[in-house]
Amino acid sequence: xxxxxxxxxxxxxxxxxxxxxxxxxxxxxxxxxxxxxxxxxxxxxxxxxxxxxxxxxxxxxxxxxxxxxxxxxxxxxxxxxxxxxxxxxxxxxxxxxxxxxxxxxxxxxxxxxxxxxxxxxxxxxxxxxxxxxxxxxxxxxxxxxxxxxxxxxxxxxxxxxxxxxxxxxxxxxxxxxxxxxxxxxxxxxxxxxxxxxxxxxxxxxxxxxxxxxxxxxxxxxxxxxxxxxxxxxxxxxxxxx
Numbered sequence: 046x047x048x049x050x051x052x053x054x055x056x057x058x059x060x061x062x063x064x065x066x067x068x069x070x071x072x073x074x075x076x077x078x079x080x081x082x083x084x085x086x087x088x089x090x091x092x093x094x095x096x097x098x099x100x101x102x103x104x105x106x107x108x109x110x111x112x113x114x115x116x117x118x119x120x121x122x123x124x125x126x127x128x129x130x131x132x133x134x135x136x137x138x139x140x141x142x143x144x145x146x147x148x149x150x151x152x153x154x155x156x157x158x159x160x161x162x163x164x165x166x167x168x169x170x171x172x173x174x175x176x177x178x179x180x181x182x183x184x185x186x187x188x189x190x191x192x193x194x195x196x197x198x199x200x201x202x203x204x205x206x207x208x209x210x211x212x213x214x215x216x217x218x219x220x221x222x223x224x225x226x227x228x229x230x231x232x233x234x235x236x237x238x239x240x241x242x243x244x245x246x247x248x249x250x251x252x253x254x255x256x257x258x259x260x261x262x263x264x265x266x267x268x269x270x271x272x273x274x275x276x277x278x279x280x281x282x283x284x285x286x
Contacts, residue, residue: 046072047113048254050247051080051106052226053089053098053120058195059227063119063247066229070248072255078113080105084283088191089120090161099125104283107132115254119226121159121246122168130270136257137264140246141168144222145177147249151242152219154182156212158205158235159224160194162186168224183216184224185209194227202231206238213239220244 050067052060064079071077082101086094102125106116115136118126126139148155157168165184172178187204194201205228212218221235221243232243264270 046074046115046255046258047076047078047111048115048117048251048258049078049080049106049109049113050117050119050251051102052082053085053095053102053118053123053125054087054191055082055085055101056087056192056195057081059088059191062195063226063229066245066247067117067119067251069230070251075251075255077251078109080109089123090164090191092167095120095123095125095167098123099128100283103128103132107282114258117247117250117254119247119250121157121224121226122164122171127270130264131273134263134266136254136262138250138254138257139171140226140250141171141224142175142177143250143253144224144244144246145172145175145181147253148220148222148242148244149177149180151244154180154217155220155222155244156182156209156216156218157184157222157224158208158212158228159184159186160189160191160227162188164224182218183212185212185216191225191227194225198231201228202234205231206235209235209239209243213241222246 060079060081068077082105085101129137185208209221229247232245236243
């Protein structure tokens with residue numbers, strides 16, 4: 046089985062970290078292929094960057110050479126999952142929905158700890174759209190930018206663990222969700238601090254994708270994700286300069 050794990054930003058080091066985290070939980074025989082879009086922002090922390098990322102990710106996946114059995118979109122709260130599902134037949138799993146769904150199996154209410162406060166509304170909106178908001182106790186920001194997580198992982202772990210502890214103490218969270226692809230691998234440190242289950246979105250998405258492939262399930266092509274109508278789309282696909 047081969048799974049494409051697509052970073053939503055253009056920073057290759059972030060892709061490498063996400064791919065390592067994905068490979069660490071993948072079953073024997075599952076190959077993880079990290080994909081970095083050439084088009085987009087170096088970090089995705091707002092609406093403009095998120096919409097650009099949706100285009101960059103779609104372009105990167107459609108240009109990928111070689112077979113694959115599923116796609117994981119490794120951006121928390123980002124746009125674009127629906128476009129991938131329309132364009133592909135293989136399962137497409139977004140780390141936001143995979144992590145939140147997994148959390149609901151483990152406790153009555155969960156909290157998300159993410160990077161910057163400006164990303165909180167995007168995550169809240171994605172959870173609302175997915176019907177997962179009612180079980181969400183809170184979405185908290187660590188104050189660490191996406192690239193800060195890469196540059197200073199110790200400070201990132203401390204900031205995330207602190208907000209997770211506050212979510213458990215003050216918000217009634219029974220499960221913590223790591224709300225950024227760049228936080229992959231911090232689950233054990235946060236679990237030690239909070240004493241509650243911690244869900245890493247990358248890990249949840251990879252194992253969900255594996256399950257869908259093993260079950261022989263594919264994206265429905267009736268109505269919502271039916272193939273796009275044939276027409277001329279100016280400037281598409283993107284051409285790398």
